Amino acid sequence: MESYPILEFINTSEAYSKSVFLSKETIIIPYVNINLLTNNPVNGINCFVDFSFLVFQGVASILFEGSLNTVSLDLGQFSLIQNLNSEKVVVGGYTVKIAELEVIFDKCFWYVPKESRFSEKMADFIPCDTPNFRATLPEGKIQSFFSENNIALLFDKILAERVKKIVFD
Incomplete structure (x- = not known):
């Protein structure tokens, strides 16, 4: 799996993510159909993954800001470090509730599994049926991708403890 420190080239507003995984001071957000912006260091073109x-x-x-409520979580010792970064990302989408997360953090990386595919068309990677698009990815592959077992297997080296899953339905 490749990793890139390229948060400024990622657009999460049209992506699909139905859960967030927490482990101590680490947050992992799986995304389907995330948008890479033009001039990104991966391939330089506007595309979807x-x-x-x-x-x-x-x-x-x-800070979770959803349509119905706002929840803030303080995760501990890193709040004492100055010069932390702040970023807002969107989770949810398509058929699940949308929330905006504001994360205060030290480092962020974008991880891409080796088997991931890139396309210039957003409609190539639709995870579920919507009013405008039909699903183009198998349901079983979506469920497996968002499973706690998949997260634990892929990220076992950076997870300090068992992950906690927050689901957006």
């Missing part, structure tokens, strides 16, 4: 992850490390806090 079927499966990838945003991983925030050294997380001090998270």
Whole structure:
């Protein structure tokens, strides 16, 4: 799996993510159909990626802002470090509730599994039926991608403890 420190080239607003995984001061957000912006260091073109992850490390806090409520989590010791970064990302989408997360963190990387595919068309990687698009990815592959077992297997070296899953339905 390749990793890139390229948060400024990632657009999460049209991507699909139905869960967030927390482990101590690490947050892992799996995304389907994330948008890479033009001039990105991976391939330089505006494109979409079927499966990838945003991983925030050294997380001090998270602010969940959803349509119904706002929740803030303070995750501990990293809040004492100055010069932390702040970023807003969107989770949910398509058929699940959308929330915006503001994450205060030390480092962020975008992880791409070796088997991930890139396309210039957003409609190539639709995870579920919508009013405008039909699903183009198998349901079983989507379920497997968002499973706790998949996260634990892929990220066992950076996870300090068992992950906790937050689901957006």
